[in-house]
Amino acid sequence: MAARLAPEPTADDVITVLRRLRLRAPLVQCLTNSVATNISANVLLALGAAPAMVDIPDEAGEFAPVADGVLVNPGTPGAEARAAMLEAAAGARLAGTPWVLDPVAVGALSVRTRLAHELLRHGPAVVRGNASEVLALAGGGAGGRGVDATDGVEDAIEVSQEFAREHSCVVAVSGPVDVLTDGTRTWRLANGHPWLTQMTGGGCALGAVMAACAGMHTDPLVAAASATAVYTVAAEVAAETAHGPGTFAVHLLDALAALTADDVRRLFRPLPAGAPG
């Protein structure tokens, strides 16, 4: 708990988290939306984690304490899913299992907005979304256009920092440059590829990777930044041989499975603190 706070994200940290992930094969409970469930499970399997889509009432709560990380993504939040998500978040909190909240389209739609605020009480380790979702969750925005952000990442930084401090969590804002903050430190990572936004579940699967990595480092910001780096560096490797969003999604799985320390050293691109986004 009183871990060293890394002053900046390094390739070595990312490589350490990746190695631990492959060695420990964390069990990742995913309560996610119907569009993202397949690609999220495949991304986790490719990385060497063990996905478990345990997402119904009674089972969700009994599984969360066993899991190494939990993802809660209310993208298609039917009544049963909502009950299971609250159960899983509560169970995770009680057992000390780190869990990730991905507030898909919060702000734009009423049912999930209410749900997300209820979920927040159970103390997520990470909140991951686009700028509009994070602003809406923090009470500072009207939400995006469906799942698309209508706000820029840089516009969400100050609110994210406050939110991270208030909720003692990491806030990860996805965009052309990903911004991650724990309220004290704010890191910008510049990897990725536009095809990630043309592949359904591209953002949601990153939430699953964050749940897999959450227990792989004592510093939660390093864990979340490493998840982002692994995923977005693999995206760049995949894009080298892909011809469009279809082949890209397929090659991304191959790239995640084959990702090497050298790939990370060669491609990882954190921006200096204070750099423009």
Next chain:
Amino acid sequence: MAARLAPEPTADDVITVLRRLRLRAPLVQCLTNSVATNISANVLLALGAAPAMVDIPDEAGEFAPVADGVLVNPGTPGAEARAAMLEAAAGARLAGTPWVLDPVAVGALSVRTRLAHELLRHGPAVVRGNASEVLALAGGGAGGRGVDATDGVEDAIEVSQEFAREHSCVVAVSGPVDVLTDGTRTWRLANGHPWLTQMTGGGCALGAVMAACAGMHTDPLVAAASATAVYTVAAEVAAETAHGPGTFAVHLLDALAALTADDVRRLFRPLPAGAPG
């Protein structure tokens, strides 16, 4: 509304609709079945549209007026999905959002057959299905074998024309030759590839493309025919480099993303009026 009625489908119309789609990135609300949701979202993203799988009660009705087009596909119609579909269709009708009904396996199964007749009251802009589904919906057939048609496209033409006039909608019947009619004009399009039928959701995703294109032309028959053309021409491009149904589905996404006006001019194959199917 008093738009010019195109006398025949042209490549230029298809190209116009494709360009508008990419420029405007229409927000397409999909209430679809559990098998087709992933490929439908990916097809829309590849084309440059913005899919939003908003499919639960309360949210479905609040989102339909914001969407540019809505797809209702009761392929796996659980109770919550049924309520959401009726809400979305009602909301779309009130707001003037064009919506597409894909009556998957209607006629063969009881729950969805009742639902489809209720949905019809909300005035879909397009009804898209195979011959057996369209005949069953119109009251003239016993339905197919699960999702497979047991009737030929040509057998459904007269019934489709009547149905289109009665419901003031476009009826699109999929098959080796696709037939589209608004009751006055009847067009036959001969693009496509058998692998489309070996890829799950291959037909359902076309329904999503029709919802995306519905607002892209003032003439609804041109909009629906252009959706069909874009999708089936891309299928032919994809088939050129695919080795089976697996690579085909992946290359289809690449082809949709890269489709050019030249591809459409080179491959679009409408049949002359009255031609045999």
Next chain:
Amino acid sequence: MAARLAPEPTADDVITVLRRLRLRAPLVQCLTNSVATNISANVLLALGAAPAMVDIPDEAGEFAPVADGVLVNPGTPGAEARAAMLEAAAGARLAGTPWVLDPVAVGALSVRTRLAHELLRHGPAVVRGNASEVLALAGGGAGGRGVDATDGVEDAIEVSQEFAREHSCVVAVSGPVDVLTDGTRTWRLANGHPWLTQMTGGGCALGAVMAACAGMHTDPLVAAASATAVYTVAAEVAAETAHGPGTFAVHLLDALAALTADDVRRLFRPLPAGAPG
């Protein structure tokens, strides 16, 4: 019913089942989990079967008698899914439609464990799972770690044989070597590839193939062994050209569609009776 009992699995039997499958295009009703539904349908389509995801109450029971085979996989067993599964199993039993039970994560989670025991009363033709799931279903194990087996295949053989005799069914235990038994005969098949375990739904889709093949041979053990052989031989063909789990899943579909009698003759690898696993 009083069919010849094959003394050992042969390539010719596998080829016969594959040919019948492609000729008859069996209608396979799948009630499966949200992660596996897409790949299961695609696997069936690639093989030439006709998947139908009819999985809601009222429709599930009316469809099972029409189907040629039914898969019941309670991997994400919401309340509505549970009711539909019981309906489908009961309807299949009454109509004599063979059905396959895939007890995903049974033993590890409470709701599905109760459900699986209820389902068992409806007499599945095949029970297919990993060693931990089969042991838990038979009352001899504590279940695995989510969907992962923590027991070895060989540890489950004796229990599987007893279970098969007691329930008059085939038990198929997946692992590096697949073991299939009807209580009298016990066969070991050594085809497959580790990438099958890195592709979500890789095991679940085999359950769907077993449901497709169940009616293709009078000897249920030959039918189940042929399903396993077709699927795992295709996996080896796919692995020859794949570069990782992403391309593997795609090439698997191509390989299933293109699988030849020669592929089966060249690659099918049953182990002699009594051989170590």
